[in-house]
Amino acid sequence: MSDSTAGAVLVCDRLTKRYGDRLAVDGLSFAIRPGERYGLLGPNGAGKTTTISMVCGVLRPDDGTVLVDGQPAAEARGTIGYVPQDVAVFPDLTARENLAFFGRLLGLRGTALRRRTDEVLETVELADRATDFVVKFSGGLQRRLNIAIGLLAQPRLLVLDEPTVGLDPQARNGILEAIERLAAEGVATLYTTHHIDEAARLCTRLGIVDHGRLIAEGSPAELVAGGGSGQRLRVAVGHHSDALVDGCRALPAVVDVVAVDGHLDLTVDEAPAATAGVLALAERLGVPVTDLELRRPDLETVFLGLTGRALRD
Amino acid sequence: MVRASPPAQLVALVGNDVRHRFRDRPTLVAAALAPIVLALIASFSLSRLTRSFEGTYAIVDLDGGVVGEQLAAGIEGDARLADAIDLERIDTEAEAREAVDDGRIAAALVIPAGFSGTILQGQPAAITVVESPRHAPAAVVAGAIAEGAMASIRSDQLAVSTALNVEGGDLGGLGVGDLAVRVAEVAAPIAVVDVDLLDAGGAGPARFYGPSMAIVALLVVVQLGARSLLEERRTGVVAREVAAGVRPSVLLGAKALFAGGLGLASVLLTLATVALASGASWGSPVGVLVLSTATVAAFTAVATLITAAVRVEESASSIGLVVGLLLALVGGNFVPLTQAPGFLRSLSLATPNGWALRGFGQLGTGTPLLEAVGPSLLALLAFTVVAGLPAWALSRRLVTP
Ligand SMILES: Nc1ncnc2c1ncn2[C@@H]1O[C@H](COP(=O)(O)OP(=O)(O)O)[C@@H](O)[C@H]1O
Ligand SMILES: [Mg+2]
Numbered sequence: 001m002s003d004s005t006a007g008a009v010l011v012c013d014r015l016t017k018r019y020g021d022r023l024a025v026d027g028l029s030f031a032i033r034p035g036e037r038y039g040l041l042g043p044n045g046a047g048k049t050t051t052i053s054m055v056c057g058v059l060r061p062d063d064g065t066v067l068v069d070g071q072p073a074a075e076a077r078g079t080i081g082y083v084p085q086d087v088a089v090f091p092d093l094t095a096r097e098n099l100a101f102f103g104r105l106l107g108l109r110g111t112a113l114r115r116r117t118d119e120v121l122e123t124v125e126l127a128d129r130a131t132d133f134v135v136k137f138s139g140g141l142q143r144r145l146n147i148a149i150g151l152l153a154q155p156r157l158l159v160l161d162e163p164t165v166g167l168d169p170q171a172r173n174g175i176l177e178a179i180e181r182l183a184a185e186g187v188a189t190l191y192t193t194h195h196i197d198e199a200a201r202l203c204t205r206l207g208i209v210d211h212g213r214l215i216a217e218g219s220p221a222e223l224v225a226g227g228g229s230g231q232r233l234r235v236a237v238g239h240h241s242d243a244l245v246d247g248c249r250a251l252p253a254v255v256d257v258v259a260v261d262g263h264l265d266l267t268v269d270e271a272p273a274a275t276a277g278v279l280a281l282a283e284r285l286g287v288p289v290t291d292l293e294l295r296r297p298d299l300e301t302v303f304l305g306l307t308g309r310a311l312r313d
Numbered sequence: 314m315v316r317a318s319p320p321a322q323l324v325a326l327v328g329n330d331v332r333h334r335f336r337d338r339p340t341l342v343a344a345a346l347a348p349i350v351l352a353l354i355a356s357f358s359l360s361r362l363t364r365s366f367e368g369t370y371a372i373v374d375l376d377g378g379v380v381g382e383q384l385a386a387g388i389e390g391d392a393r394l395a396d397a398i399d400l401e402r403i404d405t406e407a408e409a410r411e412a413v414d415d416g417r418i419a420a421a422l423v424i425p426a427g428f429s430g431t432i433l434q435g436q437p438a439a440i441t442v443v444e445s446p447r448h449a450p451a452a453v454v455a456g457a458i459a460e461g462a463m464a465s466i467r468s469d470q471l472a473v474s475t476a477l478n479v480e481g482g483d484l485g486g487l488g489v490g491d492l493a494v495r496v497a498e499v500a501a502p503i504a505v506v507d508v509d510l511l512d513a514g515g516a517g518p519a520r521f522y523g524p525s526m527a528i529v530a531l532l533v534v535v536q537l538g539a540r541s542l543l544e545e546r547r548t549g550v551v552a553r554e555v556a557a558g559v560r561p562s563v564l565l566g567a568k569a570l571f572a573g574g575l576g577l578a579s580v581l582l583t584l585a586t587v588a589l590a591s592g593a594s595w596g597s598p599v600g601v602l603v604l605s606t607a608t609v610a611a612f613t614a615v616a617t618l619i620t621a622a623v624r625v626e627e628s629a630s631s632i633g634l635v636v637g638l639l640l641a642l643v644g645g646n647f648v649p650l651t652q653a654p655g656f657l658r659s660l661s662l663a664t665p666n667g668w669a670l671r672g673f674g675q676l677g678t679g680t681p682l683l684e685a686v687g688p689s690l691l692a693l694l695a696f697t698v699v700a701g702l703p704a705w706a707l708s709r710r711l712v713t714p
Contacts, residue, residue, distance in 0.1 A: 058552040058714050074714075078558030088549030090329075092336040104325035105557040107317035149553070 005031040009069055009157045009188045010055065016063035017050050017212075024050040026212035027064065032157065032190055037183050039203030040192040041303070047212035048192035049085050052161045055190065056082040068157065078106055081155030081187075085162045087146045091135035095126055095145050098134060102149045120148040124178050140171025147178065158182065159190045164198065176201065196299045206299075210307045223302050231294060232301040233266040235278055238288035244281060251277040258304060263291075267305050319563045326559070326567035327574075330541065334575070348530035348579045352523065352586035368419035368451055369399040370458075373409045373443075378429025384440075384462055385424065398454070409443045419451030420444045422459055432466060439463065520595065523587035524673035525646045527580040528608065528666045532637035534579045535612045538572020539620035540629060542708060547626070551712050561712045565705065569613060576609040596677025604672045604686050607693035611665040614701035615640075621707035640664045668692040 005011045010032040017025040025047040032038045040048050053059035055066050057073040057080075068076035089098045099117045108116055121127040124144040129137070134145060143163055150158060160179065164172040179202060183189060193199050199206055200220050208216040208223070216223060237244065240259065248257045248266060253274035255267040268274035271294055282289045295301060317325065335341065372385045389400050401418070403409045409421035421443040431438040440459040444452035542565075545551045554564060584601060587593055595601050619636060623629040641647060644666035645657070661667030672689030676682075 053552070053714075056552075056556045058555045060714050077556055080556065082553065082556040084549045084552060086549045088553045090333055090550065092333065093329075097332070101325060101329045102553065102557060105317055105322050105554060105559055107321065153557075 008033050008067075009036075010190065011067040012051070012055065012064070013067075014064035015051060015054055015061050015066065017047075017054060017059065018062050023212050025054070025061075028209070028212065028214050029064075030207050030214060030217065032188055034156070034188055035186045037189045037191065037202055037204045039199040039206045040190070040209055041194070041196065041199045041206050041299075042192075042209035043194055043307070046194075046209045048209060049161055050212075051209075052082075052085075052159055052190070052192060056080050056159055058082075078153060079155060079157075081150040081153055081158035083147050083150035083158070083160045083163055085165065085192075087142045089134055089142065089145055089149065092133060094131050094133055095121065095137075095148075096130040098145060099149060099152060103152050106153050108152065116152060116154070120151040123151060123181065124148045125174070138171065140167050140174055143167065143171070143175055144178065147175070151182070155187065157188045157190065161192050162194070163191075164193070164195070196303065200299050208303060208306055215306050216302070220299055224297050224299060231268055231271050231297060232304070233268050233271065233274055233278070234263055234291075234293040234295065235266065235282075235289055236263040236291035236293075237282065238290055241285055241287045243285050244287050247281045247285070248278055251281070253277060256305060265301075265304055267301070317558075319560060322559050322563050323567050323570070326554075326564065327571050330538075330567065330571040333541075334537070334571075347533060348527065348583035349586050351526040351530055352583045353590055354526075369401055369417070370451070370455060371401050371403040371409050371412065371418045371421040371443075373403050373406055373421055373423040375406065375426040376424045376428035377426075380429035380432045380466070381424040384428075384466065388422070388458060388462060394458070406443065413443050413445045416445075420455035422455055422462075438466075519587055519591035519593035520677070521670075521674065523584050523591075523593055523595075524670055526587065527583035527605070528612075528644075528646055528669060529641060530579045530583050531576050531609060531612050532641060535572055535576040535609070536616045536620065536630070536633045536637075537575065538568050538613070539617040539708070540626055541571075542568050542711065543620060543624065543626045543629065546711055555712065555714055561709050564712050565708055568708075569617070572616070573609050573613045576613060577605060580605045580609060594677055595673060597682050600676045600682050600686050601673075604669065604676065604689060604693075607690050607697070608665065608669040611669075611693045611696035611700070614697045614699075614704050615665065617708060618700045618704035621704055621711060624711070640666055643667070645670055662692070665693055665696040668696075 008031040012031070013029050015025050015028040016023070028047070028051055030038070030040075040051065042048055050059065054061045055068070055073060057066075057077040066073035068080060071079075090101070093101070096117060099120065100113060103113045103117060117130075118127070121130050124147050126141065126144050126148060129141060134142060137145065147160065147163060150160070163179070164175050167175065176198065179189070179191070183202065189202075191199070191202055203220070205219050206217065206223060207214045218226065245257055245259050245264065248254050248264060251274060253268055253270040254277070255269060257267075258265045264278075266274065266278065275292065275294070279289060279292075372388060374381050374385050376382075385402075388394065394400075398419075403412060403418075403421060406421075406423050409418070409423065412418045413421055423441045423443060425438070425441065428438050428440075440463060442452060442455045442459055444455060446452075542551070545554075551564065555561070581602075584595070584605070588595075615636075616633060619633050620629040623632055643657075643660055644664035645661045646666055662671070668689045672686045672693075675685035675689075678685065
C-alpha cells in the first residue's frame, strides 16, 4: 500500500472482471479517503456497476483486490452502505418494514432499530410515507428508500450506483439534495453516474471510466484544466462529410475531431486558426455550416476528448 | 456496526419470508385454501361414494334346504360385512323386487328354490341378485357377495365329492341329511367380498385420498420457496443481503426452512381437514408428523433442484408443474395403487410420493409404527439426499458472490 492510500476508506487495486471474453473491468485502481466524495463517471457499459459489485463484496474479482478500511471486501460486508443501481426492495412491504428487515440483518434490534429507521427515513425525507406499501411509491420515492436502506449501517463509506437513473428532473433533484445533506455530514461516498452535471455537482474527485479502464482522475477543476489540450469547437453541418472530417483532422490547429450526429466536435489548440481553416475547408467541399460554437473546456469536453464519445442519455 | 449473528439473520430472513407471503394472496390461497378445498372435495365426494355401498341388503331364501340355510347364515355371520351393511330376510322374490324398487333396501340376494338339491347333486347352481339401476354400487356389492358365496360353495362341493370318493364314491348308503352334515363339516367360512371395496368402513377412501391430496397441495406449495429465491436474485435483494454480510448457507437455509415449513403446514392442514370431514385416521400422530416431514423434505429437495437447475422463474414454474403432475400420476396420487397393475405399483416406488402414500397406507392398520413407516422414511430420506445435495450446490452458486 502506497502513502496515498494509507488511511483510505477504500482502496481498489487493479480490479479485473471478465464476463466470458468481455473485459467488464480492466485493471481498475483508485482510492477514496475519509470524507471524500468520489465519482466514477462513464457511459453505459463502462464497468461501473461491475466495479461497485466487487467493492461491496457481492461479486468476486477475477484479479486485483478491494480493501475497505484495510479489510478485504468479503470481510467488510455489512460495513459499507450499498445502494444498488436497481431498486432492490420488497414492493409488498411498507417502507418501514423493508428498513426493519435489512436493519435486522445488520444486527439492529428493538429501540435501536426503531431509532435508526426513523433517522434514515428523515434523511431521505420519507418519514410521512413510512407505513405505505412500496409498490405504491413513485420511482423517486422508491429510490429514496433504496438509499435509506444503504444508510442503515451508518457506514463510513456509502456506495451509490446511479441513484438517479430513470427519474424526472424534480425527483432527481430531490435525490441529489439528500446525498448532499449526507455528504455534509462527512460520509465518504463512491458515486457512479453517466451524468456529467451530477458528477460535477456532487463529487470532489472523479475517475473517468471507459471500457472498464480508468482513463483520467482528478477533481473536476483539475480535469478541466489538465484534461483538454484546448478549447472545443462545435461545428453544426448541413450533412455529414467524411472528407470534411479527414480534412479537419489534417489541420495543424486541430488536435482531434469527433463526428456526432449533425455536427463535428473539434478539440483545438488555437481557436482562430482552427475556425478559419474549418470554414474554408467546408466551403471548398460544399458542406454548409449552419452553426459555429466555441466552448471553454468543461467536463463534457474533457470526456469527449478522452473517450471520443458524448456522454448523454 | 456489528452484523447480526447467523441465527439472528436466519430468523430475520424466515420471518420476512413469512410476512412477505402473507401479503401475497395467491400464495396464501395455494398454501392454505387449496389444501382445505382439496381435502373437502376428497372427503365429501368419496364419503358419498362410500355411503352408497351402505344400506340394507336382503336375503330371499326360496330354497329352504340345508345348503341355502347354511349360505344365508354364512353371509349373516360375516363380521366384516356386518360392519358395512345391514341384512334382513324377505320371503318372496316379488316382495324383494318391490323393496329394491322403492329404495327400502339396496339389493337382494335370491337363493332359488331347489338350490340345495342341485348343489348336493354336484350340479352348478346360482344365486340371483335383485338390483336397481338407481343403486348401482349396491348391485356391485351384492354381486360380489353372491360370487364370494358361490365360490365358497364350489369349494365345499369339491370337498364333499372328495370325502365321498374316499368312501368308495358310493352315494347309496347316505341320505341327504348325512350329506348336509358333511357339507356343514367341511364348509369353510364364507369369504364374501373383495376387502378393498369396503375397507375399514366409510373412512377407507378418505384414508387414501387424504395423504394423496396433501401431496398434491405440497407439490404446489413447495416450489414457492425456491422460486422466491430466483425472484429475489433478479430484483437484487439477494445481492443486498449478501452485501449486508449474510452467508450463502444462511440464505439458503432460511429459504429451505421457509419452503419446508410452508409445505408441512399445507400437508398437515390437508390431513387435518380430511380427518375432521370424514373421520379418517392414520393412527399415531407421531407417525403422521414424521412421515409428513420426510415427505416435505424430499419434495423441497426435488423442487429446489428443478428450480435451481432451470434458473428462470417462468420456465421453472411450468417445468415444476409438469414434473409435479408426472410424479403425482406415476406415484399413484390419483388412482389408488391397490387397484393398479403390478408394474405400476413398482414404478410408483421410483417416486417420493409413491413411498409417502405407501407409508400413509400402512399407518393406522395395526402394523407396528416402525415397520409401517420405516421403509418409506428411508426411501424419502434417500430422495432428500439425492436431490438435495445437487440442489444445495446449484442454489449456492445462485447466491455466492
Ligand atoms: N452478468 C453479466 N454477464 C455478462 N456480461 C455482463 C454482466 N454484467 C455486466 N456485463 C457486461 O459488462 C460490461 C460492464 O457492465 P456494467 O458494469 O453494468 O457497466 P455500467 O454499470 O458502467 O453501465 C458491459 O459490457 C456489460 O454488458
Ligand atoms: Mg451500471
